[in-house]
Amino acid sequence: MRRPRTIGLAALGMAAALALAACGGSSGGGGSSSSSSAGFNAAVTSVVNPSSHKGGTLTFGDSSTPDSTDPGNTYYAFMWNLTRLYTMPLMTYKSCPGKCGLQVVPDLATGPGVVTDNGLTWTYHIQPNIKFEDGTTVTSADVKYAVERTFDRAKLPLGPNYFSLLLAPQKPAYPGPFTDRSKNLMGLKAVTTPNATTVVFQLAHPFADFNYVVAIPQTAPVPPNKDTGTNYQLHPMSTGPYKFSSYQLNKQLTMVPNTFWKASTDPNAKQLASKVTVTWNMNANDIDNRLLAGDLDVDAAGTGVQAAARAKILSSPTLKASSDNPISGFLWFTYINTKVAPLNNVDCRIAVEYAANKTNYQTAYGGPVAGGQIASTVAPPNVIGQKAFDLYEATSKPNGDLAKAKAALKACGKPNGFSTGMAYRSDRPKEVATAQALQASLAQVGIKLSLHGYPSGTYFSNFAGVPNYVHSHNLGLDIGGWAPDWPDGYGFFDFIAAGNTISPAGNTNIEELNDPVVNNLLNKMATTTDATTRNSYTAQIDMQIMKDAAILPGVYAKSLLYRSPNLTNVYVQPYYGMYNYAVLGLK
Amino acid sequence: MLLPGRNPGRAAAPGIVITFIIRRLVATVFLLIVVSMITFAIFFLIPRLAGQNSYELATQYVGRNPTRAAVLATETKLGLDKPIYVQYGTFLKAIVFGTHYNSGTSTTYCTPPCFGYSFRSQQPVWPQMVSDIPVTLSLAVGAAVLWLVGGVAIGVLSALRRGTFFDRFSMGVALLGVSLPIFFTGLILLELFSYKWPIFPNVTFVPITQNPLLWARNLVLPWICLAFLYAALYARLTRAGMLETMSEDYIRTARAKGLRERKVIFKHGLRAALTPIVTIFGMDLGLLLGGAILTEVTFSLHGLGLFTVEAVQNQDLPEILGVTMLAAFFIVIANMVVDILYAVVDPRVRA
């Protein structure tokens, strides 16, 4: 999932901020006293400050501008979290802490999709009395229309496009409801609405994860006569606990309670605050300082505080007790390409796995708190079905095992090592540091890396994501990062390990793994509807990828979040890797 | 710059001033066209020199999911596949005649001057800039009053008390003010007066029409931050100017007439010393009106400066063009006002 950028200029002020942090030391954070700090990481496993107290203004701050507030046109984790305040998609993630929060449960729908027709037909019934903010009742047509909107990649290009990939195609291809509205409004044949409370999806191929797909905000209902296309972001019609009262584009969003929302029909959200404001484009360090001073309630981006605040928090026991260090859901890793010689020999790849210094990898990303936990599996712990295992001693020998590496090199016929290239994103300091660290650690067994940096904007479209380029430039190792669009094994592995996802440009299966075992398991995951069975495949796929040594896991990303003492019902929603915004209230 | 004059030296007749202004405005239009051309060139030619084509350029605006279809559709939508001169022509046409935009469900007419639609949000650029102007205006004008009054006062006092402790101390502080970067000063101010001791908590912009007291209170820290830098400059300038002016012959003449010293200093001395200050002030203010970038970023104030940063970070051409031209416009107008002021203030220029 995409991380929002920090404003570069904030980095300029970091030196000063760090100096001030050193002086500031343990100035206790503002706002209310420490009586409510439940302890470090309390919100990762439990609800902190449970309360039904109503009132107050919930203030969010974000250091960049949103891609869009239109639920059909956004692809950031924190926006998917935030849209829960004003939308109800068909399904959603259960609002509870810990592994409980990884479950996908019905939201607008009355139950999970009913699967028929060998997995090709998914039928959802929606609750009959959900109303939009203007009192009109939500019908299945509104859901169909919302899905239709995602087909117009010219008008709304910013969100995911799963529906155009998964739904049964029609000829000519459905262009979305904006071109030739008279013909194409409700013109998507793959979605039908037999009655006002039923939506039926026809898939092109069986896809067992479809419940996760409809948990994306794109299924939040949109009334066709109230849609304003690219202007819809200015005032989407709310089905959630809050509605837009004013929105100055890219500056300030203000929401007030939606009087037509009922708690009984939406158990995964709460309507506690009497006002919600989101201020965009704030200075990142300013956000942290205001959080600590009690002037701001939540950092909307949810990826953790900046370095200066981190130093302040970790050095102060009071502040640390009000912070959490959850797994954010990313894996930072390095693809080991299976086609570029001599890495086409599995033993040479295994040598890389053993020789790499995982501690340095972690340090390059910022250490155990800011960077993450040393990874031994491809799937991070918050992927459903993930099991911990450690094939290459990543956790037992985090500095690498040079002896085993050398043995592997011998086995692949390169006892003195070999040379290959490594690609990384040159505008990301952490990746620069990682590449250098790997270069140093692999050199110890004779594996010589030549480093090649590329701009992150075109990394996937033009360089590492283009197999021909990778081959011709001998880029045996390529840095990557991955967060799934939904937290199960399929969502995690498909794009990065399935043989059929290798594509000539924008490739995310950069290691070009085409292992029939993995492919087979993924296929089975896609078609098996029984949850237990499907989820058991996660660990198997993981193990196979690691046996193939196609990926060198780096760290399970973690972030340091500051938990404002003003907030009630705070806990980390593990799918988002940040606090659940839909249930927050104020003291 | 000279005002043409049949009666040189007389307070220029209104007709002459108007002619001057009209001539300047025409020149302004040409200047803005040139500015827009240069911006266009930078935006397109530099990536092209680096080997990027329009497809790759369009990829930036498609979000995380750049499928081929989406990128091509975006390329067409944003007009990136057309030759540069066609794109530029479309841009100019929109400014003069306005343009129609199809949001998907309806077509809206973007009235001239229409600076197009943001590449990312598809929202019109001009209203966004206009809503940012009050913030930058409040910030710039407020700070300007502070630094002008403060800087000049200190400069005058320092010049009159040359060599004393006051002089040395104030010039030392002025040196500090000129040397310290704005984001540093801003951070210190915030740390002390907003976070640590909540005297000015939550610096956010409140429109003056909504709550004048709160408007002023929230702007105090940014005003001080911005004004400190400029006040320091102006103090040094005024001091130098005063020292020079007070050693002029006409000061001696004024004293010889028996004028009170206060009148000599202000009516005769400061009046002459202020001329370069006034012109520099006009330039500085004009520059700031286009966006006090560092101050706005440090204090999270949503003005033209922050808008500029966001536009550049997102490579959003219409926004970049809009804010560049608006800033250029302010600077040019400021220049014009300054030139007029100079002629008003210094009669020798009018000849």
Add this chain to the structure above:
Amino acid sequence: MPGTLLEVSDLRIHFPTGDGLVKAVDGVSFSLDRGRTLGIVGESGSGKSVTSLGIMGLHQGSSAQISGHIRLDGEELVGAPPARVRELRGSKMAMIFQDPLSALHPYYTVGAQVAEAYLVHNHVGKKAARKHAIDLLGRVGIPQPATRVDDYPHQFSGGMRQRAMIAMALSCDPELLIADEPTTALDVTVQAQILDLIWDLQVEYHSAVIIITHDLGVVAELADDILVMYAGRMAEYGSAEDIFDQPGHPYTWGLLGSMPRIDEARLERLIPIKGTPPSLINVPPGCPFHPRCRYAGMTDGRSQTEIPALHEVEPGHLVACHLTADQRRTMRAAQVLEEAEAPAVRMTQGDV
């Protein structure tokens, strides 16, 4: 004495500087009656301007140490409260300066500046002051004063500017007018006009006038009395006739000899005074002029050691020199002869 307007006695004006004490004026005394003109003559650095500024009280605020007496119409100005001196400035005593372009404020109209001088000392309305200014401008010979009153200094010619300055000085009917090098910055033809103007105005207003200049030709016209200053001290003081007919100080002889004379039939060689004015911090011991004086050797060494006192060589004619009357007579005659016999030489600028 009833007619005496200004009495200066033993005026000393010293400036402490980083390099030492600058004795700009070191013992100057003279008196001036109403209706009479005193010309103060000397080179740059002789202290003539400093003296006039001292009379006007314009050293206020500087580090000047003033001692001695300046009595204006019986009132002591040295040590007087600055407010009182300021009251007198511009009203009872007024001054005009050398370069009217830099001495007039470039941003205010001439009329405004003239009116300002009037308004400082008189409680009248702006209109009245303006009318007065127009009258004055007309009086000093500026054509179309009603229109020119709104012009700026840079729109006037040099001579007109000086006239305007004179108008400004006269606006309050001062009893004492000090003109510091009033014609130095002007063309020769204009010089004569200005001097005539000053003469006419003096007759009309019956004011006392001090003209400060380095040019003896200027004072030849106007001055009743002449004070020759050198190195901050008085060299010679007497009536104009005395000074020109019987100059007593070798420095005065030098000034006269180096003065181009248009009334001579043939061009004489101009004989410059050798050397440069002395430092006012380290004034030469004895007679300050002795390093440049051709006759210093004739005084038995007294020129080098003893400061010459002012002798009265004739009634009302004072000279500070060690030469005896006889020596003076002889040397003067010799010098005049020398000047007469010098081959004709083309005047060049450098000879003055």
